[in-house]
Amino acid sequence: MFKKEDEISKLLNKDSLIQVENFITKLKRRQIVGSYQVTLETAKLLRNIILGSKWNEINGLLNIVTVVGNELAIAQPIEFAALNTCKRILRIISDEDDELRLRLENNEEEEEPVNFRDEMKALVSQGLSELLDEVEIATQNISSQALEHIHSNEIIMTCGMSPVVVDFLKEAARFRKFQVIIAETAPTFEGHSLAAKLSSNGIDTTVITDSAIFAVMARVNKVILGAHAGEITQNVDLPNQYFDYVEPDLVSLIITNIGPHPPSEIQRLVSESYQLE
CATH class of the missing domain: 1.20.120.420 (translation initiation factor eif-2b, domain 1)
Incomplete structure (x- = not known):
């Protein structure tokens, strides 16, 4: 109060x-x-x-x-x-x-x-x-770009349970055949929920343990992840963090509701749309 x-x-x-x-x-x-x-x-x-x-x-x-x-x-x-x-x-x-x-x-x-x-x-x-x-309509606008980024016979890797990623892959599957490899995302095992949603829509889906990611990465054409911000915590030991930090130079493309953008453009887009001070 x-x-x-x-x-x-x-x-x-x-x-x-x-x-x-x-x-x-x-x-x-x-x-x-x-x-x-x-x-x-x-x-x-x-x-x-x-x-x-x-x-x-x-x-x-x-x-x-x-x-x-x-x-x-x-x-x-x-x-x-x-x-x-x-x-x-x-x-x-x-x-x-x-x-x-x-x-x-x-x-x-x-x-x-x-x-x-x-x-x-x-x-x-x-x-x-x-x-x-x-x-x-943001998710719909993102999903509508799926065919520009997912091609036939590709192997896609993802993890967790992102509703935006689900819709994105479902839209691509309407016209393309591809395979999705999903890390199970322990200890929440949200990857199993994602796999169930994709397989129910006829998408070729394989669930792997998180420890197997490195072993299968060489076969993967693209990694598609839902985006989320988390504060970078210092001087704290996190044995099993909920989110992992992905450095900008490891991201090749960010797909937004207004189109795809390289990471280098995000600062400009944010400054145009948000009052930063």
């Missing part, structure tokens, strides 16, 4: 505070997990807050999103999508603010008097609706 002296309590009305508190509770209890679900729910939360909060100037709006984002990051540090979604929304707000001010300056004499706050709310609401649409 937020205290009255908390910064967030000063910025949001009672209804918005309740929404944030409920969302934080779900994050802490792991009732909302994964990049897709966290992004979707965070965007919906902030849209409700932006439309329901009383702010009169752009800095107040930016401050609301920033403070809420920080609270979500504290509530569940391993779900980077929550804070990243806030950074994406901050960029949307800044871009819409720049465009609105430029339009009003260029049409100052002809333009009817405009309520800046109402105009901004409408523009930001439209921008957030477009963001939600983009998130909802």
